[in-house]
Amino acid sequence: MSTTPAQLSLELNVDQKRIRDVLRERYGTLPEGVARWDLDDEQAEFVRSRFGSASRGLDPKQWTLEIGDTVLRREIHAAYGGQEQGGIVTPKSIPDILVITSPESGARHGYDAFEGLKEDGSFLYTGEGQYGNQVFARGNSALRDATATGRPIRLFTKQGTSVTYVGEFTTGDPAFTIAMIPDSDKNPREGIIFKLVPVVADVEALASRPEALIETDRATSWIPPESSPYVVGAAPVPSDRLASRIEFALQADFGRWIEERGETPQTLALASAGATIKPDLYVEESGWIVEAKKSPAREYVRAAIGQVLDYALLARESGRAAIPVILLPSRPVAHLERLLSELEIIxxxxxxxxFSVIE
Incomplete structure (x- = not known):
């Protein structure tokens, strides 16, 4: 059975670069087209003999896994300790918090409607606790406080008894929301939905489906948004597209204005890094990619600039005409208008x- 440098790094508490260096000294470089070392028994024993085992337990534990490494979960626990069950692991030997996500397991518990990679690049993760309201204790409290305590969050995907390291994350803003989720018996209860954002990670590894299978680059019929997202008595549900009454009304009125011009407002789905993202509105005749904001204040205009340029580039890469447009309820300060003009954003x-079009 073969052994990888990742497995040896956990076993020996040695950085993988050092392991690869001694392998190259002894065995030369990898053949062309081979990206990772896959060691036979002789090569693995050579690495063990070079680094020795006598002083292994004396060194402070260090994080040795690299993005994309796949190891057995039990090998991680053998190296660092921590809870062997559950999705949030808090080893005492290192400050890192290990978070293990499994779409299949999440679907069995009904979490799949709340978890996953979102269009803003964040990853939503459901807290611990299969029955009753989830509370901030143990892993949940550690994850909530990770930014304040300076603890890195290490995210893994699970495949059977193995896990693959996705990368380092931190908590987003907000760090969590509370939503009504099912327990393991399908009874509703309050759940904690953590928002994790990458520091250094391969976020595409979190895509629930291969990008080729995501139904994107589709322009479909546009439906005016409801004037209010609020439902009396409803539990809060995390959503990266929850908007205010002002923004919804702005979009609805603008869509009708587009129709009065003889053009067709549409909804456009685009693929990016394993997620599906959608601009607020797309006008095929003019190529307008529209991002609406409820206020002309600087923070909203800055956010809209990044979003609409992102949408426009993705649309052009898919072969569509794409002119970035920002829709506001009133004009921003002159400086921001000059900035939009310089960036060629309508x-x-x-x-x-x-509505007035300010080129």
């Missing part, structure tokens, strides 16, 4: 019962 603002 500004459209509400003007009485209609």
């Amino acid at each position: 500004l459209i603002v509400r003007d009485g019962d209609g």
